[in-house]
Amino acid sequence: MGEEVTRKEDKRFITGRGNYVDDIKKPRMLHCEIVRSPHAHARIEDIDGSRAMALDGVVAVLTADDLLEHDLATMPTLMDDTQDVLVNDKVKFQSQEVAAVIATDRYVAKDGAEKVEVEYEVLDPVVDAEEALEEDAPLIREELDDQEDNHIFDWETGDKEETQEIFDAADVTVEEEMEYQRLHPAPIETCGCVADWDPGDDKMTVHMTSQAPHAHRTLFSQVSGIPEHKVRIVSPDVGGGFGNKVPIYPGYVVAAAASYVLERPVKWIEERSENIQTTGFARDYDMTGELAATEDGEIQGVKVDVLANHGAYNAAAQPSKFPAGFFNIFTGSYDIEAAYGSLTGVYTNTAPGGVAYRCSFRVTEAVYLIERMVKVLADELDVDPAEIRRKNFIPSDAFPYESATGWNYDSGDYEKALDKALEMADYDHYREEQQRRIEQDADKLIGIGISSFTEVVGAGPGKQCDIAGIEMFDSADLRVNPTGNAVLRVGVQTQGQGHETTFAQIVAEELGMDVDDIVVEHGDTDTEPYGLGTYGSRSTPVAGAATAVAARKVRDKAKSIAANELEAAEEDIEWDRESGEFHVAGAPDRSITITEIAAGAYMNHPGSEEPGLEATNYYDPPEMTYPFGSYIVIVEVDRETGEVDFEKFVAVDDCGNRINPMIIEGQIHGGLAQGIGTAMMEHVTYDDNGNVTGGDFMNYLLPTAKEIPNFETGHTVTPSPHHPIGAKGVGESPTVGSPPAIVNAVVDAMSHAGVSHVEMPMTPDVVWESLDEAGLAI
Ligand code: PCD
Structure with missing residues (x-):
C-alpha cells in the first residue's frame, strides 16, 4: 500500500503486445458493417439488399425481418426500455441501425453497406428536450401503447414543502439556469466484438469491448434465449471505457445473430463517427438551481429542477432502484437543512444514452450545479467564495453524515483539503493581482475558480444499486x-x-x-x-x-x-x-x-x-464511499478575443488510503484533461433536422496536449471507515470536480461587471459574448 509500483500491464502495452478486440482473428471470420439512417425521424418503406448481395464477398444482408425470425429484433436497455436492434418500422435518430451487411472482408462489407437501398418516408424530428414536450411535437415512440407524448418520467427527492418554507423565510435566495451539454465519452478504442457461435457445443463466445462482462453475459442470455452457461463473454484489453462500454449496443447483437445464422465468427468494429453518433452519450441536462441563505451566507436550502434529454430510447446507465445519482449528491459538501430536487425525462430524436461518463450516475451534473450555485451566492452576497464554502462545509466531526436527501457520507475533512489548495494556489496573491488588473483596466482579466466537491462512488450497496436488477456487489x-x-x-x-x-x-x-x-x-x-x-x-x-x-x-x-x-x-x-x-x-x-x-x-x-x-x-458494501477534493483554477481571460488561458491549475484530492500514488496521479491528470474538454470544447450538437453536427472529431473537439496546462496536484488522506483497507474510489473525481472550478474561474474574471454565468463549452466566441454584454470587451 502506498508504493509507486510500476504498472505491470504496461510491458505488454508499450511493446505492442496488447490484445484488443480488433486484434482477434478467427478462421472463417466474417465482417459486419451497419447500414445507418441518414434521417433522424423516418418511416422505412422498403429495404433492398440485392445490389449489395451481388458484390463478390457479401454473404448476407440482414434486416429487422431476419432478426424477427429469431426473436432478436429488439433488445432491452439498461432502463428497461425496448430498443430496435435493426429498425423495424420507424427510424428515431440519425445514424440508427437499419440493416447489416456481412462479408468476407471489412472493405467489401463497407462497399456492400453503401449499396443497400432504403426508401424512407421522412418525418419531422424534434431534438430539443423542451420542444419535445410541446403539445404539437411529433410523437416519437408511437409503438408504445400508453405513450401519448414524449414525456418519459418524473422523479423527485427531498421534502418539497419544508424546502419551500425555508425559501419563503430566507434572507436571500439566488437562482441560475444552466445547461450541462451533451457530451460523448471518447475512448481511444471504439466499440466492437467478435461473436462466435459454436454449433458443436451450442455455445456463444463473444469477445467484446465490455466494462461489465458478467452483466453482459446475463443480458445476452436473456435476449438470445441461449442458456447463460452456454454464453461466454470475454473482454480482452480495453482501450478506455469511460462509461461508453457499459451498455449493450445493437452492433453486438447483430454480430451475434449473424454468427448464429451463418455459423461463422463475425467481427463488428465501430468507426469513430458511429461511436460518437450512436452509442451512449453523457449529460444533456437542463438545470435550474436555487439556494436560500442567511444574510451572512449560511446556506439553508437548495432546490433543483432538471429537464433530461434521454434520446429516442430510455437507455441511461443507472441503477433501477433509485432514480438518479444526481439526487444523492446535489447538496454537495455542505450542511444544508432542506433540499428538494425534481427531474423530468424526455424522448427526442437523438441517440439514446445518459451513460455515466467518468461519473457515477449523474454525479457530475449534480456537482456542477451545487458548485456553480455556491459561486452565484457568493457573488450575490459579495463574499469570498472560499469563505462561503468554509462556512457551510459539513464539519469533519459530523461524519458519518446523513444528507438532506437521506444519503450517508462516510468521512470527510473538507476544510483541510480547501486550505491546502488555497495555499498551493497562492490564493491571496492572485486575488490582489485580479484587483490590480481591474483597476488598471488591463487587457487580460484574472479569474479564480474554486470547486470543493464531494463525489459518491462504489456502488452497491446491493439494496440500493443494481444493473438490470442484478445487485452491485x-x-x-x-x-x-x-x-x-x-x-x-x-x-x-x-x-x-x-x-x-x-x-x-x-x-x-x-x-x-x-x-x-x-x-x-x-x-x-x-x-x-x-x-x-x-x-x-x-x-x-x-x-x-x-x-x-x-x-x-x-x-x-x-x-x-x-x-x-x-x-x-x-x-x-x-x-x-x-x-x-x-x-x-x-x-x-x-x-x-x-x-x-x-x-x-x-x-x-x-x-x-x-x-x-x-x-x-x-x-456487498455497506455504503458507498465519498471521495472529495478542492480544485482551484486561475485563468486569464483575453478581453479582445475571449480566449481563456490557464495560469494555474491546482487539484487536491482525498480518496482515503492510497494504494498506488503514481496510478492515482495518472487518474487525476486524465480526468482533469477530460474536465477541460467538457468546460472548454466538447459538445455533441444537432441541427433542427436532427443531423448530428458534432458527431466526428472534426466537430467534436477533444483537448490535446496543447490545451492542457501543467497540473499541480496534492492530497489529503481521510480513510473510509467501512472499507477494509480504508480506500475510496478516485477515477472519476477529477472529471466531476473540475468543470465547475473552470467555469467559476471564467465567471469570476467578469463577475465584477455583473456576469453570473457562462455556458459550457466556453469557446472564445461564447466568452467574448459575455465580455461584450458586460461591457468588458475591447
Ligand atoms: N486507486 C488507488 N488508490 C485508491 C483508489 C484508487 O491506487 N484509494 C487506483 C485503483 O486501484 C485503480 C485506479 O486508481 O487502479 C482507479 O480506481 P477506482 O477509482 O476504483 O476506479 P475504477 O473502478 O478502477 O475505474 C473506473 C473509473 C471510471 S468510472 C472511469 S469512467 C474512468 C476512470 O476509471 N475510465 C478510465 N479512469 C480511467 N482510466 C483509464 N486509463 N481508462 C479509462 O477508461 Mo465510468 O462510470 O465508466 O464512466
Whole structure:
C-alpha cells in the first residue's frame, strides 16, 4: 500500500503486445458493417439488399425481418426500455441501425453497406428536450401503447414543502439556469466484438469491448434465449471505457445473430463517427438551481429542477432502484437543512444514452450545479467564495453524515483539503493581482475558480444499486499456488486503470507477498467470479474490498498451516504486517513466510484442514464511499478575443488510503484533461433536422496536449471507515470536480461587471459574448 509500483500491464502495452478486440482473428471470420439512417425521424418503406448481395464477398444482408425470425429484433436497455436492434418500422435518430451487411472482408462489407437501398418516408424530428414536450411535437415512440407524448418520467427527492418554507423565510435566495451539454465519452478504442457461435457445443463466445462482462453475459442470455452457461463473454484489453462500454449496443447483437445464422465468427468494429453518433452519450441536462441563505451566507436550502434529454430510447446507465445519482449528491459538501430536487425525462430524436461518463450516475451534473450555485451566492452576497464554502462545509466531526436527501457520507475533512489548495494556489496573491488588473483596466482579466466537491462512488450497496436488477456487489477469488505465487480473479474489468498492478498490491499487502508473484485476471466470464464490472469508480471500493477480504481469509487459513509447520497452537500464531511473516507469539524468530505456508498447504496440510490455499469473497458494501477534493483554477481571460488561458491549475484530492500514488496521479491528470474538454470544447450538437453536427472529431473537439496546462496536484488522506483497507474510489473525481472550478474561474474574471454565468463549452466566441454584454470587451 502506498508504493509507486510500476504498472505491470504496461510491458505488454508499450511493446505492442496488447490484445484488443480488433486484434482477434478467427478462421472463417466474417465482417459486419451497419447500414445507418441518414434521417433522424423516418418511416422505412422498403429495404433492398440485392445490389449489395451481388458484390463478390457479401454473404448476407440482414434486416429487422431476419432478426424477427429469431426473436432478436429488439433488445432491452439498461432502463428497461425496448430498443430496435435493426429498425423495424420507424427510424428515431440519425445514424440508427437499419440493416447489416456481412462479408468476407471489412472493405467489401463497407462497399456492400453503401449499396443497400432504403426508401424512407421522412418525418419531422424534434431534438430539443423542451420542444419535445410541446403539445404539437411529433410523437416519437408511437409503438408504445400508453405513450401519448414524449414525456418519459418524473422523479423527485427531498421534502418539497419544508424546502419551500425555508425559501419563503430566507434572507436571500439566488437562482441560475444552466445547461450541462451533451457530451460523448471518447475512448481511444471504439466499440466492437467478435461473436462466435459454436454449433458443436451450442455455445456463444463473444469477445467484446465490455466494462461489465458478467452483466453482459446475463443480458445476452436473456435476449438470445441461449442458456447463460452456454454464453461466454470475454473482454480482452480495453482501450478506455469511460462509461461508453457499459451498455449493450445493437452492433453486438447483430454480430451475434449473424454468427448464429451463418455459423461463422463475425467481427463488428465501430468507426469513430458511429461511436460518437450512436452509442451512449453523457449529460444533456437542463438545470435550474436555487439556494436560500442567511444574510451572512449560511446556506439553508437548495432546490433543483432538471429537464433530461434521454434520446429516442430510455437507455441511461443507472441503477433501477433509485432514480438518479444526481439526487444523492446535489447538496454537495455542505450542511444544508432542506433540499428538494425534481427531474423530468424526455424522448427526442437523438441517440439514446445518459451513460455515466467518468461519473457515477449523474454525479457530475449534480456537482456542477451545487458548485456553480455556491459561486452565484457568493457573488450575490459579495463574499469570498472560499469563505462561503468554509462556512457551510459539513464539519469533519459530523461524519458519518446523513444528507438532506437521506444519503450517508462516510468521512470527510473538507476544510483541510480547501486550505491546502488555497495555499498551493497562492490564493491571496492572485486575488490582489485580479484587483490590480481591474483597476488598471488591463487587457487580460484574472479569474479564480474554486470547486470543493464531494463525489459518491462504489456502488452497491446491493439494496440500493443494481444493473438490470442484478445487485452491485463484486467479487475476488484468490488462489495461492504450491510454489508460493498466486492468481487473483476479480469480477471487475480494467480499461486502462491499472488493476493488474493495484489489485496485486492489495494481495501483497495482506499476505506479505511480492507484487510480481501475483497475477490478476479479469474479463472472462468462464473463469472469473461473477461481478458487476468497472464503472462508477467502484472497482477499488467494491472489488478492492472483496480482494482484501479474500486475502484475509487466506491469511486465516495460513495460520493453521503455520501452526502445523511451526508445531505451535493456532491461537499462538501471529501475522506481522511489517515483515509479512507469521510467527509464534513471543518468539519472533520462530517464523514462516507465505511461500513456505503455500508449500505446506499442498504438501503437508494439517489433517484438520482441506488441502490447498484459496478463498473467495463476494462483497456487498455497506455504503458507498465519498471521495472529495478542492480544485482551484486561475485563468486569464483575453478581453479582445475571449480566449481563456490557464495560469494555474491546482487539484487536491482525498480518496482515503492510497494504494498506488503514481496510478492515482495518472487518474487525476486524465480526468482533469477530460474536465477541460467538457468546460472548454466538447459538445455533441444537432441541427433542427436532427443531423448530428458534432458527431466526428472534426466537430467534436477533444483537448490535446496543447490545451492542457501543467497540473499541480496534492492530497489529503481521510480513510473510509467501512472499507477494509480504508480506500475510496478516485477515477472519476477529477472529471466531476473540475468543470465547475473552470467555469467559476471564467465567471469570476467578469463577475465584477455583473456576469453570473457562462455556458459550457466556453469557446472564445461564447466568452467574448459575455465580455461584450458586460461591457468588458475591447
Ligand atoms: N486507486 C488507488 N488508490 C485508491 C483508489 C484508487 O491506487 N484509494 C487506483 C485503483 O486501484 C485503480 C485506479 O486508481 O487502479 C482507479 O480506481 P477506482 O477509482 O476504483 O476506479 P475504477 O473502478 O478502477 O475505474 C473506473 C473509473 C471510471 S468510472 C472511469 S469512467 C474512468 C476512470 O476509471 N475510465 C478510465 N479512469 C480511467 N482510466 C483509464 N486509463 N481508462 C479509462 O477508461 Mo465510468 O462510470 O465508466 O464512466
